[in-house]
Amino acid sequence: MTHPFFSLHSHGFVRVAVGGPRTRVADPAFNVARTIEMAREADARGASIVLFPELGISSYAIDDLLHQDALLAAVEAALGELLEASRALHPILAVGAPLRWRSRLYNCAVLARRGEILAVTPKVYLPNYREFYEKRHFASGASIAGEEIDIAGRLAPFGSDVLLEARDFAGLVIHAEICEDVWVPIPPSTRAALAGATVLLNLSASDAIVGKSDYRASLCAGHSARCLSAYLYSAAGQGESTTDLSWDGEAMIYENGARLASAERFAETPQLIFADLDIGRLEAERMRQGSFGDCADVEAATRFRRVLFDLEAPRDKNLGLLREVARFPFVPDDEARLAELCFEAFNIQSHGLRQRLQAAKIDRIVIGVSGGLDSTHALLVAVAAFDALGLPRTNILAYTLPAFATTDRTKANAWRLMRALGVSAEEIDVGPACRQMLDDIGHPAARGEALYDVTYENVQAGARTSLLFRLANRHDAIVLGTGDLSEIALGWCTYGVGDQMSHYNVNASVPKTLIQHLIRWCARDAHFGAATAPVLRDILDTEISPELVPGETTQRTEDVVGPYALQDFNLFYTTRYGFTPSKTAFLAFHAWSDAAAGHWPSDIPQDKRRAYDLDAIKHWLGVFARRFFATSQFKRSALPNGPKVSSGGSLSPRGDWRAPSDASANAWLADLEEIP
Ligand SMILES: Nc1ncnc2c1ncn2[C@@H]1O[C@H](COP(=O)(O)OP(=O)(O)OC[C@H]2O[C@@H]([n+]3cccc(C(=O)O)c3)[C@H](O)[C@@H]2O)[C@@H](O)[C@H]1O
Numbered sequence: 192m193t194h195p196f197f198s199l200h201s202h203g204f205v206r207v208a209v210g211g212p213r214t215r216v217a218d219p220a221f222n223v224a225r226t227i228e229m230a231r232e233a234d235a236r237g238a239s240i241v242l243f244p245e246l247g248i249s250s251y252a253i254d255d256l257l258h259q260d261a262l263l264a265a266v267e268a269a270l271g272e273l274l275e276a277s278r279a280l281h282p283i284l285a286v287g288a289p290l291r292w293r294s295r296l297y298n299c300a301v302l303a304r305r306g307e308i309l310a311v312t313p314k315v316y317l318p319n320y321r322e323f324y325e326k327r328h329f330a331s332g333a334s335i336a337g338e339e340i341d342i343a344g345r346l347a348p349f350g351s352d353v354l355l356e357a358r359d360f361a362g363l364v365i366h367a368e369i370c371e372d373v374w375v376p377i378p379p380s381t382r383a384a385l386a387g388a389t390v391l392l393n394l395s396a397s398d399a400i401v402g403k404s405d406y407r408a409s410l411c412a413g414h415s416a417r418c419l420s421a422y423l424y425s426a427a428g429q430g431e432s433t434t435d436l437s438w439d440g441e442a443m444i445y446e447n448g449a450r451l452a453s454a455e456r457f458a459e460t461p462q463l464i465f466a467d468l469d470i471g472r473l474e475a476e477r478m479r480q481g482s483f484g485d486c487a488d489v490e491a492a493t494r495f496r497r498v499l500f501d502l503e504a505p506r507d508k509n510l511g512l513l514r515e516v517a518r519f520p521f522v523p524d525d526e527a528r529l530a531e532l533c534f535e536a537f538n539i540q541s542h543g544l545r546q547r548l549q550a551a552k553i554d555r556i557v558i559g560v561s562g563g564l565d566s567t568h569a570l571l572v573a574v575a576a577f578d579a580l581g582l583p584r585t586n587i588l589a590y591t592l593p594a595f596a597t598t599d600r601t602k603a604n605a606w607r608l609m610r611a612l613g614v615s616a617e618e619i620d621v622g623p624a625c626r627q628m629l630d631d632i633g634h635p636a637a638r639g640e641a642l643y644d645v646t647y648e649n650v651q652a653g654a655r656t657s658l659l660f661r662l663a664n665r666h667d668a669i670v671l672g673t674g675d676l677s678e679i680a681l682g683w684c685t686y687g688v689g690d691q692m693s694h695y696n697v698n699a700s701v702p703k704t705l706i707q708h709l710i711r712w713c714a715r716d717a718h719f720g721a722a723t724a725p726v727l728r729d730i731l732d733t734e735i736s737p738e739l740v741p742g743e744t745t746q747r748t749e750d751v752v753g754p755y756a757l758q759d760f761n762l763f764y765t766t767r768y769g770f771t772p773s774k775t776a777f778l779a780f781h782a783w784s785d786a787a788a789g790h791w792p793s794d795i796p797q798d799k800r801r802a803y804d805l806d807a808i809k810h811w812l813g814v815f816a817r818r819f820f821a822t823s824q825f826k827r828s829a830l831p832n833g834p835k836v837s838s839g840g841s842l843s844p845r846g847d848w849r850a851p852s853d854a855s856a857n858a859w860l861a862d863l864e865e866i867p
């Protein structure tokens with residue numbers, strides 16, 4: 192017995208399997224025995240649905256043997272055995288069998304569970320071209336709806352109109368179709384998905400010809416994405432007749448366009464693959480993407496029957512999670528994809544700025560350059576934009592603005608960077624202006640007392656911002672904002688007269704965990720010149736700090752707001768899918784609790800590859816929930832313009848995230864208590 196938190200079933204995940212047992216041509220007794228063996232294995236490994244290939248009980252490529260009574264009787268007997276065996280098993284078994292109904296033969300998917308046939312779905316689109324002759328043997332199930340079929344003495348719902356809906360598992364609605372059904376412009380599963388099916392099964396017998404595997408994969412990927420669903424595909428393989436064709440046993444599991452698992456093709460051993468589907472995520476997507484529901488309204492022609500069943504998925508077992516959860520939702524682990532993403536993100540940012548400058552007929556910007564990550568990156572984006580517009584880099588008016596806690600290292604890096612890039616560079620000490628303001632407002636620090644509170648910090652951020660805006664007036668420029676998505680999410684910026692404000696912010700939708708990779712990508716790009724790369728690398732190695740409090744130890748931002756790695760993770764799942772804190776923590780636990788597991792972006796050095804335990808995850812989620820929902824929305828409600836960069840979103844009140852500035856975080860904090 193383990194805590195329900197550790198069960199995937201508590202968080203909207205369901206484990207599914209796709210199998211390809213070794214079969215024997217036209218031998219139902221043998222084939223069902225292998226099918227049952229595999230179903231038992233899938234059951235032992237926690238699967239709730241197991242999919243097998245088309246006509247797997249009889250074999251597919253047996254031509255006129257399909258019209259032999261002995262064979263068809265053997266199929267019925269085999270299904271009887273399968274039903275008996277299924278009594279002791281948890282999963283729904285989806286097997287393929289030729290079945291007689293009203294003197295015609297149908298190519299069917301039989302969905303059985305715990306000794307009962309939940310549904311029998313006949314194939315709708317029968318291929319009858321080139322190597323396929325299905326119309327010689329089968330009738331189409333296109334017009335069959337609301338009927339029943341007798342199999343081995345048991346009556347079961349029969350028709351192309353059946354959906355299986357779990358009474359006890361939100362969003363789990365299953366539909367089955369058969370091979371060619373997904374090769375037509377409007378597969379039956381499209382309408383099933385529009386009627387609520389989230390898990391679409393395809394029982395296939397798809398002979399292998401060169402290049403076909405890629406095509407099947409693109410069908411499954413595109414179909415699962417367009418249907419906002421999971422798509423499970425199982426094709427016949429070992430033991431299918433090779434009289435005139437060969438079979439590769441392709442098996443794949445997709446979810447909303449992404450491949451979660453696939454089997455070895457042409458394998459000699461039986462293949463059984465697993466994946467944990469995130470049914471909650473599919474529901475979240477459907478709720479957000481209203482056009483999915485609009486399409487359902489337009490295409491509401493097909494009426495589906497909903498057969499209800501109880502999944503009885505255990506919540507007291509820790510089955511782990513068969514799904515790699517990326518540590519960095521904003522940063523791909525794969526080097527090539529990361530480089531592509533950096534190219535796109537950088538160009539989105541620079542294009543945004545170019546358009547704004549052209550529209551405003553302004554050819555100068557003012558930017559505060561601290562020697563930290565954000566202003567460095569914004570400066571690189573600005574340089575690229577000015578180069579593209581054919582404007583001199585000297586039109587970029589860069590200022591380094593040291594105050595009480597500025598370190599020699601960051602100031603030196605700011606200077607090296609501005610010089611290497613050839614922008615106009617100046618230094619203005621904002622210390623005196625800050626001291627004046629501290630004195631004006633009667634702050635003890637003005638008298639030399641070591642009171643380094645928020646007022647003390649914001650006076651410095653405010654002095655810099657005030658100066659930058661007035662410089663912009665003086666030089667007909669706009670102030671380029673630098674604050675990143677993570678800071679905006681956490682409210683880690685000074686409101687109004689502070690770094691929260693600018694004329695245009697190129698970083699507003701770039702999370703902190705991505706910025707470092709973008710800068711590294713820029714460092715590799717000769718575009719910024721050889722002299723820039725070493726300074727960029729040194730900036731990347733500098734501890735993240737606002738440098739607002741003087742002292743021997745550097746003020747570490749992450750000690751206050753939490754590790755950006757975790758907070759970006761929390762931000763992504765909270766805003767992109769609206770997941771509860773406990774589900775987010777479950778995912779974070781699988782992504783972050785073992786530093787040796789899974790993949791890391793190759794740029795992250797070994798000594799920075801750390802783990803976070805559940806206590807840390809819970810603690811920082813609490814900080815995130817309070818800051819994000821309760822205390823910082825007012826800063827986002829007044830956010831300057833800036834381009835959306837990643838699918839994780841922007842937090843612009845005119846774009847991805849609209850929320851009240853006076854909300855309570857109690858609902859999220861209460862949910863956190865579900866975490867042990
Ligand atoms: N819902 C609401 N609607 C309207 N106003 C609201 C409000 N909640 C608070 N306020 C008011 O807002 C003010 C507090 O906000 P604010 O002035 O921004 O100040 P605050 O959020 O308290 O502090 C800013 C924090 O950001 C950090 N910071 C600043 C600058 C740069 C960086 C960096 O590393 O990049 C970090 C800084 O160290 C400090 O801890 C108060 O005057 C409060 O009364």
Ligand SMILES: Nc1ncnc2c1ncn2[C@@H]1O[C@H](COP(=O)(O)OP(=O)(O)OP(=O)(O)O)[C@@H](O)[C@H]1O
Nearest residue numbers: 559560561563564565566590591592593673690737
């Ligand atoms: N010493 C400085 N000189 C010039 N500008 C500064 C300085 N310190 C802060 N700024 C400006 O204020 C912004 C916010 O600064 P801060 O250092 O507090 O946070 P940050 O988000 O870590 O930014 P960065 O990574 O650019 O330092 C900076 O991006 C920069 O534009």
Ligand SMILES: NC(=O)CC[C@H](N)C(=O)O
Nearest residue numbers: 318370371374396397398
């Ligand atoms: N069994 C079938 O329906 C096969 C037809 C399908 N087009 C394929 O080759 O995969």
